[in-house]
Amino acid sequence: MGVFFSLLKKELRTCFYSPIAYVVMFFFWVLTGGNFYWQLESLAHGESLTVASQWLFSGLVLPFAIPVIVPLITMRLFAEERKLGTLEALLTTSVRVPELVLAKFFGALVFYAVLWLPSIVYVYIQMRLAPADVAGFPDLGATFAGAFGVMLVGALYIAIGLFMSTLTSNQIVAAISGFALLIGSMFVTMYMAYTSQSQGVRVVGLYYSSLEHMMTFSRGIIDSRMVILYVTHAAWFLFASVRVVESKRV
Structure with a gap:
């Protein structure tokens, strides 16, 4: 376990020292901030509290932004290591x-979780703005x-993006292939x-459908079938990544 935590600390240090990480963070926070503003606008125009509260994690742009953002996080994980030797x-x-x-x-999952930290502030703002007679x-x-x-959807997407990164030494190719697979499967x-x-x-x-799953989770429904689906598929892509990397050792 000591080796694992040493590798994890190295990965987190590399991730948060990367300029692209802060570019990704900036644009994702702009999207989540815009989604929250749209949520408040909808409430101001009479939208149901129940419906509007579901949009924090499943707004119009977020399900489509995640398949774009995640490959940018994962593209360097192995591709950069292979390029540098x-x-x-x-x-x-x-x-x-x-x-x-x-x-x-x-390491990538921790950074992905950091991207969602402003949601804590948005929930607090909602609590402060809610009228006293609204329970x-x-x-x-x-x-x-x-x-x-x-987080569950992100874990699977990161596993897929990591697998794509093991297949090439070019970060751009890893990002594009990951984006194509994720967004393509979403639309299909x-x-x-x-x-x-x-x-x-x-x-x-x-x-x-990850879009349907995110909407279901946002309604407060945690379906064990979805949890099993994402955990098993993420595990499969991680196993495949291990096999690809091990083939480089031969």
């Missing part, structure tokens, strides 16, 4: 590949479920879930 040197040491992969995964706004249960949902499942004439196809689309 440090991955081969690292693999000649006693560092175990699973520890290396998990350290990079959790249960914001719905903290739904808020916690929504936060859990975006949306089409299946909301447009298909086949009931069976719609059921499959709803089961795999």
Whole structure:
């Protein structure tokens, strides 16, 4: 475990010292701030408190912003190491590949969690602005479920982006391939879930649609099937990443 935490600290230091990290943070905070402003505008124009409170983590732009933001976080994880030649040197040491992969995964996940920290401020503002005679706004249960949902979706996206980064030494290629896979799968499942004439196809689309999942979590519903789906798929991509990196050791 000591090696893992050393690798994790190194990964976090590298991540937060990177200029691109702060560019990503700035633009994502602009998007979440704009989403919160839109939420307040909707409330001011008579939108239901129940509906508006669900938009904190599933507003109009956020489900589509995450597949763009995550590949920018993960593109350098292994691609940069391969480009600089440090991955081969690292693999000649006693560092175990699973520890290396998990350290990079959790480092990216911590940074992803930091991106959502302003949501705490937004919830506090909602609590302060709520009239004294209004009970249960914001719905903290739904808020916690929504936060859990975006972290679960983010964990899978990061695992996918990390896997793409193991396949190339070019960060741009890693980012574009990760973006293409994530946004492509999102639109395909949306089409299946909301447009298909086949009931069976719609059921499959709803089961795999991250947009639908984020909306469900934001309503305060934590479905164990969704949790299993994201955990198992993230584990598969992490396992695949380990296998790819181990192949470089041979």
